[in-house]
Amino acid sequence: MKIKDIVKIIDGEVIVGKERINEEVNSIGAADMMSDVLALSKPGMLILTGNTSTQAVRTAIVTDLMGLVIVRGKEIPPATVEMAKESNLILIKTNNYMYSTCGKLYSAGLRGIDEH
Amino acid sequence: MSIELSCKLSKYAHIFEDLKAEDIMTKQVSTLTADKKISQAKEMMKIKKISGIPIVNDENKLIGIISIEDIIKALETGEMEEKIEKIMTKEVISLKKEDNLPSIIQKFEMYKFGRFPVVDEKNFLCGILTKVDILHKILDKFNLIYLHDKKRNSILNQDLSLITGEKLDIKKAEFKHQIDTTDISRAGEGAAILKSFLINKGIDSEIARKVGIAVYEAETNVVIHSKGEGEILCFIKKDKIIVRVIDNGIGIENLDQAMKEGFSTAPDYIRELGFGAGMGIPNMKRFADKLVILSEKNSGTQVEFVFFLKDK
Numbered sequence: 399m400k401i402k403d404i405v406k407i408i409d410g411e412v413i414v415g416k417e418r419i420n421e422e423v424n425s426i427g428a429a430d431m432m433s434d435v436l437a438l439s440k441p442g443m444l445i446l447t448g449n450t451s452t453q454a455v456r457t458a459i460v461t462d463l464m465g466l467v468i469v470r471g472k473e474i475p476p477a478t479v480e481m482a483k484e485s486n487l488i489l490i491k492t493n494n495y496m497y498s499t500c501g502k503l504y505s506a507g508l509r510g511i512d513e514h
Numbered sequence: 515m516s517i518e519l520s521c522k523l524s525k526y527a528h529i530f531e532d533l534k535a536e537d538i539m540t541k542q543v544s545t546l547t548a549d550k551k552i553s554q555a556k557e558m559m560k561i562k563k564i565s566g567i568p569i570v571n572d573e574n575k576l577i578g579i580i581s582i583e584d585i586i587k588a589l590e591t592g593e594m595e596e597k598i599e600k601i602m603t604k605e606v607i608s609l610k611k612e613d614n615l616p617s618i619i620q621k622f623e624m625y626k627f628g629r630f631p632v633v634d635e636k637n638f639l640c641g642i643l644t645k646v647d648i649l650h651k652i653l654d655k656f657n658l659i660y661l662h663d664k665k666r667n668s669i670l671n672q673d674l675s676l677i678t679g680e681k682l683d684i685k686k687a688e689f690k691h692q693i694d695t696t697d698i699s700r701a702g703e704g705a706a707i708l709k710s711f712l713i714n715k716g717i718d719s720e721i722a723r724k725v726g727i728a729v730y731e732a733e734t735n736v737v738i739h740s741k742g743e744g745e746i747l748c749f750i751k752k753d754k755i756i757v758r759v760i761d762n763g764i765g766i767e768n769l770d771q772a773m774k775e776g777f778s779t780a781p782d783y784i785r786e787l788g789f790g791a792g793m794g795i796p797n798m799k800r801f802a803d804k805l806v807i808l809s810e811k812n813s814g815t816q817v818e819f820v821f822f823l824k825d826k
Contacts, residue, residue, distance in 0.1 A: 429788075430788060431789075431791050432787070432788030432789055433731065433788070433789055433793030434791070434793065435788075436727045436730060436731065436797050437727075437793060437796075437800060441719075441720075447788075451699065451786075451787050451788070453699070453701065453787045453789070456702040456705075456730075459706045460705055460709055460726035460727055460730050461723060461726070462719065462723055477699075
């Protein structure tokens with residue numbers, strides 16, 4: 399599934415990385431706890447999170463993520479957006495809560511990395 | 515000894531709580547029997563340069579004490595050739611062998627004597643204890659602690675890997691990063707910079723990622739918990755990468771607990787940033803090939819990682 403398909407399903411908005419919407423998403427997950435992302439994520443993954451701090455982006459950089467989907471329509475601090483831009487990460491925002499966002503993507507066929 | 519010094523002593527007494535009178539006392543005691551003349555006591559004090567003599571019976575049981583003040587009084591009253599028995603203090607305040615330092619100091623405070631005889635449970639004299647003895651003993655203890663610290667510092671600061679024992683030239687570390695412990699939002703910055711540094715050095719991206727993750731957790735710990743200053747050092751060797759994350763902060767009180775998944779002492783605002791779930795050290799373990807943590811309460815923390823490079 400491509401980034402643009404995901405954005406459509408979750409009624410999201412691409413904040414950073416509009417030029418990459420045709421890229422394929424290979425794996426996806428969700429976590430608010432950055433230590434969990436550090437522990438369990440795979441390189442190239444897209445992560446759904448409610449964490450809008452720069453820590454989220456920095457965690458994404460260190461773990462080689464594809465990008466982040468910020469759920470619950472949270473206001474994203476400019477520093478976070480800026481850091482995502484500098485690091486060539488994709489940053490998507492949706493008003494859906496974590497549960498609904500996951501549910502929508504799961505029913506669209508995206509499985510978690512533990513099910514692969 | 516001044517009262518001020520006594521106060522200082524009593525302040526630290528609890529630290530040396532386990533010191534007993536028998537550990538502190540001088541065992542070689544000059545004694546006299548009560549039938550000896552006061553002038554003999556004076557001579558003994560002069561020769562031995564002491565200011566008090568315990569008086570014992572034939573069995574070496576403590577029955578009295580004579581001090582320099584008693585001698586002065588005897589001089590004034592012309593009683594120097596009388597028997598000690600006549601002027602000695604018979605109600606002797608003594609210490610028991612098992613008395614610990616706080617109670618000993620309390621006795622010094624209470625009676626203002628310069629010395630106390632030390633007796634066993636049957637009142638046999640075993641030694642004598644002055645404040646100078648206490649000072650000596652405490653200095654000995656401090657010396658031990660000092661030596662221990664010296665030894666530990668020499669281990670900590672030596673330029674040898676804690677894990678592999680190989681030489682690490684700290685000054686020539688390939689990568690150095692001061693951790694900004696004043697700004698939580700910058701935690702992980704060093705790890706991110708280190709990771710891209712390794713990529714630029716041509717290190718395999720999978721290994722660079724592992725380094726980044728482990729160091730991220732270590733760095734976050736320094737920022738959240740250490741209350742000190744920290745540094746990240748990285749050494750690239752032929753077959754491995756060695757990373758040290760060190761701080762001079764408050765140390766880890768209970769390392770066993772800290773190693774457990776889910777154990778955390780982090781405050782709520784840290785949790786909001788996505789940390790503090792007690793995954794820090796477990797994550798370090800998960801991603802490093804080897805990990806050593808040296809820490810002690812109030813003595814900083816030193817984390818060393820080894821990441822093996824793959825055979826090319």
